[in-house]
Amino acid sequence: MQKFIADPSLIRRDFAPQFSAKLRSGxxxxxxxLKGKVVLLDFWGTWCAPCRASLPLLKELAAKVDPAKVAIISIDEADSKEKWERFTRQNGMNWFQVYDGDQSLYRAFRVDGFPRYFILSKDGIILEQFKGWTQNGEAGINSAIARALRQ
Known part of the structure; x- marks a missing residue:
């Protein structure tokens, strides 16, 4: 409650839908x-060229952020589970990976295109969303995470 009193604009923001997911690790x-961490949700597919173009950013981000403060979660639903597992391992995607075969996360977050990124606050508030991928998207995601960490 204190946060909302200090920053009333938070009241107008959407809370992330409650979700549960199984990571590639099981x-x-x-x-x-995830409470207490800034979260980057990355909805993507192996077939998506812009999603593949964003992999260097995600790898760099995963290498530089403190996992105690930031969680990066990539979520794929469009591929077979085998193809997803093979692709994520072969491409060194060592951050959190989720296969959303039943599309429950896609529906919960109303994902309507790829790639799609959500930045969640430490309290689970959706702070920012990014649709598609451009080099400007990299700067936007980095600065959104930095702002969320300062909150």
């Missing part, structure tokens, strides 16, 4: 386990 995560 570990279960949900919004509660």
């Amino acid at each position: 570990e279960e995560i949900n919004l509660d386990t």
